[in-house]
Amino acid sequence: MNSKLLFLLPLLVLFTTNLNAQSLRLKIENESKKPIANASISSNNKIIATTNLSGEASILNTQIENKTILISAQNYQSLSYTFSNLEEQSTITLVLNEENQLQEVVITAGRKQENIATIPSSVTIMNQKEIQQQSSINSNLSSILGNVIPGLGTATNKATNSGQTLRGRQVLVLIDGIPQSTPLMNGSRDIRAIDANAIERIEVIKGATSIYGNGSGGGIINYITKKSPLNNSFGGVTTVGTTFNPLNSKETFGYRISQFFNGRKDKFSYVLGGSYDYTGLQRDAKGVPLGQTDGLSNSHQANAFVKLGYDMDENTNFSVVYNFYGSTQKAKYISQAGVYGQTPTIGVRGTEPGKEAGTPYNHNFMFTFSKNNLFKTTQLDVSAYLNSFQSMNRYVTAGTAWFGPGQTMINSNKNGTRINLNTPFTIASLPSEITYGIDVLNDVTYQDLVDGCVYIPKMDMLNIAPYAQLKMDVLENLIFKGGIRYENATVRVKDYNTIATGANNAGSIFVEGGKIPYNATMFNAGLRFNKYEVFNPFVSFSQAFAINELGRILRRANENTIASLETDPIITNNYEAGFSSKFYNFNLTAAYYISTSKLGANLVDVGGYLVAQREPEKVKGYEITLDYRFSNKLNLGGSYSYVEGKAEFDDGSTVYLNGSRIAPPKATGFVTYKPTSDWNLQLSWVNTGSRDRFALNSNGRYNNSEGPILTVNLVNFAGSYSFNENWSLNLGVENLLNNYYYPTVSQYRALAAEYVVGNGMTTSLNLRYKF
Structure with a gap:
């Protein structure tokens, strides 16, 4: 019996070692080194883990396809990370940056997700953090946009947005792609068509x-x-x-x-x-x-x-x-x-x-x-x-x-x-x-x-x-x-x-x-x-x-x-x-x-x-x-x-x-x-x-x-x-x-x-x- 145990012990150690090597621990934090909870970790469009309150998550090496993962969290830029050698890494810390307009993904310009740096036109994006900040000054969307968006006229301080044109011409207002404007007879009430708290982002x-x-x-x-x-x-x-x-x-x-x-x-x-x-x-x-x-x-x-x-x-x-x-x-x-x-x-x-x-x-x-x-x-x-x-x-x-x-x-x-x-x-x-x-x-x-x-x-x-x-x-x-x-x-x-x-x-x-x-x-x-x-x-x-x-x-x-x-x-x-x-x-x-x-x-x-x-x-x-x-x-x-x-x-x-x-x-x-x-x-x-x-x-x-x-x-x-x-x-x-x-x-x-x-x-x- 003892001889059998002695024979199985090295196999058990080898199995445990291999198991540990197949597990990877990630820690996700922001620029201030604070942990980011509920960050999603995905590979090949499949979510494989979510960070806890300490910003940590464990994943198996076998879950990672092409050695690449994507980390995404609300109010932060998504981060794509490719491992050089999965077998040699057991713990890694990754930092997510706050949303930056120049690196945003925009869907309105081409009716699909595109990086703003690939679009041959002028685009301005307001993320949720910016919307929240501006709505603390005035919750009127005409004021929020008029104060921020270049080329858009300033707000009228009225229930209408008459005269609030974009680059001197009428603008088409959408909610998730649904037209709100009435170009057949412009009533100038289309910018104030939804409450700011219901909005994730604004794409102009x-x-x-x-x-x-x-x-x-x-x-x-x-x-x-x-x-x-x-x-x-x-x-x-x-x-x-x-x-x-x-x-x-x-x-x-x-x-x-x-x-x-x-x-x-x-x-x-x-x-x-x-x-x-x-x-x-x-x-x-x-x-x-x-x-x-x-x-x-x-x-x-x-x-x-x-x-x-x-x-x-x-x-x-x-x-x-x-x-x-x-x-x-x-x-x-x-x-x-x-x-x-x-x-x-x-x-x-x-x-x-x-x-x-x-x-x-x-x-x-x-x-x-x-x-x-x-x-x-x-x-x-x-x-x-x-x-x-x-x-x-x-x-x-x-x-x-x-x-x-x-x-x-x-x-x-x-x-x-x-x-x-x-x-x-x-x-x-x-x-x-x-x-x-x-x-x-x-x-x-x-x-x-x-x-x-x-x-x-x-x-x-x-x-x-x-x-x-x-x-x-x-x-x-x-x-x-x-x-x-x-x-x-x-x-x-x-x-x-x-x-x-x-x-x-x-x-x-x-x-x-x-x-x-x-x-x-x-x-x-x-x-x-x-x-x-x-x-x-x-x-x-x-x-x-x-x-x-x-x-x-x-x-x-x-x-x-x-x-x-x-x-x-x-x-x-x-x-x-x-x-x-x-x-x-x-x-x-x-x-x-x-x-x-x-x-x-x-x-x-x-x-x-x-x-x-x-x-x-x-x-x-x-x-x-x-x-x-x-x-x-x-x-x-x-x-x-x-x-x-x-x-x-x-x-x-x-x-x-x-x-x-x-x-x-x-x-x-x-x-x-x-x-x-x-x-x-x-x-x-x-x-x-x-x-x-x-x-x-x-x-x-x-x-x-x-x-x-x-x-x-x-x-x-x-x-x-x-x-x-x-x-x-x-x-x-x-x-x-x-x-x-x-x-x-x-x-x-x-x-x-x-x-x-x-x-x-x-x-x-x-x-x-x-x-």
């Missing part, structure tokens, strides 16, 4: 692009909603807070509550949540209530969000998303008109007649099916979506576009299907891929008065658009991307009468309806050379298709048939060159662009009415961003963007595009300081420059949207303190110096009713619990 693609269809002449803003965890877990975030004017606090108190849950159980995943936000009375720097023309005082905002997912196998999954958003104003103050250029319109006690203005509802529903091994290497994504949206304009006692008082509302109902495929392949040993598919969209948009009168007739558009995008490495590190999209759209309009402009139906004419066909082929092509981080240049050409402001053309019809009206689409051509540069801790991006169109939609004042001007347009500008990281504690950065545009008449004369299209130059700056790992402090600055392009009219006044714009400087503060891993406190101060100013929209509109001062100092205090 600048310049003309038809990749998602109608209305993206200036670019795309895509809100990517929160995602569920990759591993079995349950967690959530609770936020409660308040806002108020600390210098003139009477009636200014608002409140905010938000609750989101997320989790995964085997193949089933979910994100559930919602938020409710009330904004109190807004006062200017002198404590005077703001005028309430499309104001935000006493407004209520609600959001409900559900995302359910199921993994049928490791290559196949489907998900269902529903999002509800509503924002309406229960006004306790009404406007007392001032005099443009002299005295502001202010708020006085009173009740607005009519229904509550704002966005009564915005429903979004989407079902998505994905399979990443169709025909072995082809990825298939199929999405079907519904969007039902209503915006309510304020009641007016005397309409300028119709006879008598009234209140209009825009209704838009969209449903669509997107089939998208991506197939990688090689040409002469050159890595390549093709993305192709078809989009089908039905958009029904109309605008009525609440009493039932037709203001803009129902426009029923069916758009079928096949497309293909090729991406290939034409040389090592030289990436070509080009594509084609065919727009085949038909808008159906029934017979209608234009709205009366005088008593006894005076001014109304009968218009015979019919079909308006639209056919156009859009192209794009670009090159990017990404061998060197110090200089990563690109050049591109892209086109966009837009049936823009068709509603305004129909409502001001002066012919008896639709066929007699100028309803041709706007085809935008965008030429761009730019680069990104990273040198040690210094990041720099720059881009110059020219945007042209043979037809325009500049809204000009004709006899007191805003009419779409169809003359050719040329817009050009440039953008620069930079930041320098002095250390893990101190970061400094900023941006500058400039845009200008003109329309050209048949005789060769030109006229500047007005303020509703062209924003003044914008500069931003920030300093972020982290004295310890628990503190995060940021001071930011937003400057909107001057723009004075127009003369007084024959009546000694400025035409609508042609008023001069004076420089505005605003300073904001955002700070957070983490008590522990679960609890944190966030403090935001908007207009820290309590400047007395007029927002750009109040200046360029040149209307007494909209000559409203901006918000005075406003403080937000939020307590956050993450579990």
Whole structure:
């Protein structure tokens, strides 16, 4: 018996030694050497381990394919690590860096995951940390984006985002790819279409692009909603807070509550949540209530969000998303008109007649099916979506576009299907891929008065658009991307009468309806050379298709048939060159662009009415961003963007595009300081420059949207303190110096009713619990 034990003992030792050698222990931590819990470790797209609270995980060597693993964690850059010799390593520590925009993965530009360094166009990404930081200053998405995104106009401090264009043209707003904008009749309520707490990241693609269809002449803003965890877990975030004017606090108190849950159980995943936000009375720097023309005082905002997912196998999954958003104003103050250029319109006690203005509802529903091994290497994504949206304009006692008082509302109902495929392949040993598919969209948009009168007739558009995008490495590190999209759209309009402009139906004419066909082929092509981080240049050409402001053309019809009206689409051509540069801790991006169109939609004042001007347009500008990281504690950065545009008449004369299209130059700056790992402090600055392009009219006044714009400087503060891993406190101060100013929209509109001062100092205090 003893001899048998002596014989088996060496075998047992050898087996134990081999077993230990097959086990590998990983420790994942951040730059501050703090452990990162719940980091996912995967190999060949299979999750093989998850780190514990100490940031540690054990994996078997046999689980690692091709000696490579991928570590990913929320709010950190993913890290791919290849082992040189698995047998010789038993313990290893890996460091994840916080998210960096230049190394982000973006899905909007090419309808699939792409590294931002391979895309030949200008892209700006806001990650969840940046969204949270900016929303602690102001939870209004128009303000968040206007303060951060180069080329986008600053916020209006109103319920609408009128005039907040991107590079001088209209922007298409999406939620997970579902269109929120109403280009057939632009109601300018699309940027405020979801609550910031429901968003994982925001992707802004600048310049003309038809990749998602109608209305993206200036670019795309895509809100990517929160995602569920990759591993079995349950967690959530609770936020409660308040806002108020600390210098003139009477009636200014608002409140905010938000609750989101997320989790995964085997193949089933979910994100559930919602938020409710009330904004109190807004006062200017002198404590005077703001005028309430499309104001935000006493407004209520609600959001409900559900995302359910199921993994049928490791290559196949489907998900269902529903999002509800509503924002309406229960006004306790009404406007007392001032005099443009002299005295502001202010708020006085009173009740607005009519229904509550704002966005009564915005429903979004989407079902998505994905399979990443169709025909072995082809990825298939199929999405079907519904969007039902209503915006309510304020009641007016005397309409300028119709006879008598009234209140209009825009209704838009969209449903669509997107089939998208991506197939990688090689040409002469050159890595390549093709993305192709078809989009089908039905958009029904109309605008009525609440009493039932037709203001803009129902426009029923069916758009079928096949497309293909090729991406290939034409040389090592030289990436070509080009594509084609065919727009085949038909808008159906029934017979209608234009709205009366005088008593006894005076001014109304009968218009015979019919079909308006639209056919156009859009192209794009670009090159990017990404061998060197110090200089990563690109050049591109892209086109966009837009049936823009068709509603305004129909409502001001002066012919008896639709066929007699100028309803041709706007085809935008965008030429761009730019680069990104990273040198040690210094990041720099720059881009110059020219945007042209043979037809325009500049809204000009004709006899007191805003009419779409169809003359050719040329817009050009440039953008620069930079930041320098002095250390893990101190970061400094900023941006500058400039845009200008003109329309050209048949005789060769030109006229500047007005303020509703062209924003003044914008500069931003920030300093972020982290004295310890628990503190995060940021001071930011937003400057909107001057723009004075127009003369007084024959009546000694400025035409609508042609008023001069004076420089505005605003300073904001955002700070957070983490008590522990679960609890944190966030403090935001908007207009820290309590400047007395007029927002750009109040200046360029040149209307007494909209000559409203901006918000005075406003403080937000939020307590956050993450579990």
